Every structure is written in structure tokens, then in C-alpha cells.
Amino acid sequence: MNQESQQNTQKEKKIAYNLNKLQKRLRRNVGNAIADFNMIEDGDKVMVCLSGGKDSYTLLDILLNLKINAPIHFDIVAVNLDQKQPGFPEHILPEYLNSIGVEYKIVEENTYGIVKEKIPEGKTTCSLCSRLRRGILYRTATELGATKIALGHHRDDMLETLFLNMFYGGKLKSMPPKLISDDGKQIVIRPLAYCKEKDIEKYAQAKAFPIIPCNLCGSQPNLQRQVVKEMLQMWDRQYPGRIETMFSALQNVTPSHLCDPKLFDFKNIQRGAVLEGIEGDIAFDKAEIPTTPVIQDEDDVNDYTENGIINFKAVE
Numbered sequence: 119m120n121q122e123s124q125q126n127t128q129k130e131k132k133i134a135y136n137l138n139k140l141q142k143r144l145r146r147n148v149g150n151a152i153a154d155f156n157m158i159e160d161g162d163k164v165m166v167c168l169s170g171g172k173d174s175y176t177l178l179d180i181l182l183n184l185k186i187n188a189p190i191h192f193d194i195v196a197v198n199l200d201q202k203q204p205g206f207p208e209h210i211l212p213e214y215l216n217s218i219g220v221e222y223k224i225v226e227e228n229t230y231g232i233v234k235e236k237i238p239e240g241k242t243t244c245s246l247c248s249r250l251r252r253g254i255l256y257r258t259a260t261e262l263g264a265t266k267i268a269l270g271h272h273r274d275d276m277l278e279t280l281f282l283n284m285f286y287g288g289k290l291k292s293m294p295p296k297l298i299s300d301d302g303k304q305i306v307i308r309p310l311a312y313c314k315e316k317d318i319e320k321y322a323q324a325k326a327f328p329i330i331p332c333n334l335c336g337s338q339p340n341l342q343r344q345v346v347k348e349m350l351q352m353w354d355r356q357y358p359g360r361i362e363t364m365f366s367a368l369q370n371v372t373p374s375h376l377c378d379p380k381l382f383d384f385k386n387i388q389r390g391a392v393l394e395g396i397e398g399d400i401a402f403d404k405a406e407i408p409t410t411p412v413i414q415d416e417d418d419v420n421d422y423t424e425n426g427i428i429n430f431k432a433v434e
């Protein structure tokens with residue numbers, strides 16, 4: 119074997135090794151999120167909403183693998199809503215879904231036409247569009263007998279939503295990993311809740327999913343979300359570990375040290391009472407703020423060192 123082909127073989131091995139590592143990490147993150155929130159139970163029929171973007175392809179792929187290896191039995195049905203946007207390549211998803219042999223349904227509803235008719239030119243169309251989409255997906259889940267509806271939102275979507283709600287909505291609120299519809303009939307799950315967008319991007323690229331562009335509706339991208347996304351990306355570059363730490367904070371809430379009387383009964387605090395499970399008396403102390411970010415996953419550390427940032431210490 120000459121030197122060039124040796125180098126190529128090494129390169130291929132490295133690519134396969136990295137993909138395997140990435141796949142394992144995504145599967146582990148999805149498995150952990152499912153377990154932590156009891157997202158999928160024995161006998162469930164999970165309707166995976168497939169838009170044709172990187173996130174939903176990854177979600178379907180990982181769930182199909184979990185289905186094979188999980189200790190419980192559950193079924194999967196993929197659903198795509200064809201909203202009749204101009205230029206939507208109708209053949210791509212059926213071809214892909216047939217090729218992987220998963221049960222699926224394509225629902226055709228001209229929500230694009232409705233939105234165009236109802237919303238004046240130049241006004242934002244997303245809120246009506248997503249309301250229509252939600253109604254159709256809930257109805258489809260009922261028709262298919264699905265017990266869970268899985269969406270492809272990931273960790274970064276959740277953090278972006280947290281900041282959007284803080285900056286513009288005056289609420290400390292993100293996107294829940296599991297929620298129940300207002301009428302109590304549908305349970306929506308987000309199994310990618312612990313997955314980083316960067317991992318999903320790399321995975322979708324490596325697996326060469328046939329991505330459908332997401333700008334077919336012609337709507338302007340949500341400017342505020344874009345700004346928050348860029349802010350988080352900048353922090354991620356400047357302060358490695360900050361995103362992980364912030365996500366940890368979402369899982370580590372101390373209502374007694376916030377300011378919402380609905381969450382904590384401040385009014386009835388009485389002398390002599392011992393409050394179980396709340397985080398200490400710090401009234402006279404300077405709050406101790408760790409100076410190193412919290413890392414949840416050993417692989418995160420490796421990612422940073424791979425990126426050339428070696429001077430980084432993970433703390434539990």
C-alpha cells in the first residue's frame with residue numbers, strides 16, 4: 119500500500135470513528151432525556167413530526183435505533199405536513215421514508231394559502247401558521263392512534279427560547295421536554311432536549327439526510343431568535359462551557375431564591391420553621407459563583423480540547 123492510500127485509509131477510519139462517537143453521544147443523550155422525563159412508555163405509538171430539516175431527520179433516525187435496542191416495545195410513525203408551500207419537493211420525504219422502511223403519513227393541507235389570504239403582506243405569518251400546524255398535527259395523532267407526539271427541538275432551541283422569554287416576554291420560561299396539550303389529549307415530547315445543535319448538524323451532514331430548505335414559505339426569519347442565537351454562539355466561542363452551564367441551570371431551579379410567590383410561599387415563612395430541600399441561608403453571604411463552567415458530559419470536555427482550548431477544567 120503506498121503512502122497516499124495509507125493516509126486515505128487512516129482518514130476514513132478517523133471519520134468512521136468520529137461518526138460512531140457522535141452517534142453514541144446522541145443516542146445516549148436521547149436515552150437519558152427519555153428516561154429522565156418518562157417520555158416513552160411500553161406500548162406507546164410515537165408520532166415523529168418530520169419537517170425535512172436536520173433536527174427531525176436526526177430525531178427519527180435516533181428513535182428508530184432506540185426502538186430496536188430499548189427494553190420496552192413502542193411503535194413509530196413518521197408524519198410530514200405538506201403545507202403546500204411553493205416549490206416544496208413532495209417526492210423527497212416519501213422516497214427517504216420508503217428507503218428506511220418506516221411507517222409514515224404525509225398530510226396535505228394548504229395552510230400556506232390560508233396564511234397568505236389572512237395575513238396582510240409584510241406582517242409576520244408564523245403565529246397563525248404554527249397554530250394551524252399544531253391543530254392538524256394533533257388531529258393526525260388522534261387519527262393514527264398515536265399516544266405521543268415527538269418534536270425535533272434540541273438543547274439550543276430551549277436555551278434560545280429561555281432568553282427570548284426573558285428579553286421580550288418578561289418570563290423565566292423555556293420549552294418543556296414534555297408537555298400536555300390544553301385539552302389534555304396529547305402528550306408532546308422533545309427527545310433531543312439534551313442534544314447540542316452542533317452535534318445534530320454534524321450528524322445530519324455525515325448521514326447525508328436529504329434536507330428540505332426551510333425558507334419555502336418566504337417568511338422572514340424571526341429576527342429576535344436570530345439575534346439570541348448569535349449571542350449564544352458568540353458566548354460559546356468566547357466562554358467554552360457557558361452553554362452547558364446555562365442548560366444545567368434549567369435543570370437546577372431554586373424557587374426560594376427567585377421572586378415568584380406562586381412558586382414559593384414567601385408570605386408564610388415563619389420563625390422556627392425548617393425548610394427542607396431549599397438551598398441554604400445566604401442572606402448575609404456573598405453568593406458563591408463558580409468560576410469554571412459546569413460540564414455535564416465527559417465528551418464536552420473532549421470537544422473543547424479538540425477545539426484547541428486546553429486550559430479548561432470540568433467541575434461536577
Ligand code: SF4
Nearest residue numbers: 243244247248335337
Ligand atoms: S417560518 Fe414559514 S413555515 Fe415556519 S412557522 Fe413561519 S410561516 Fe410557517
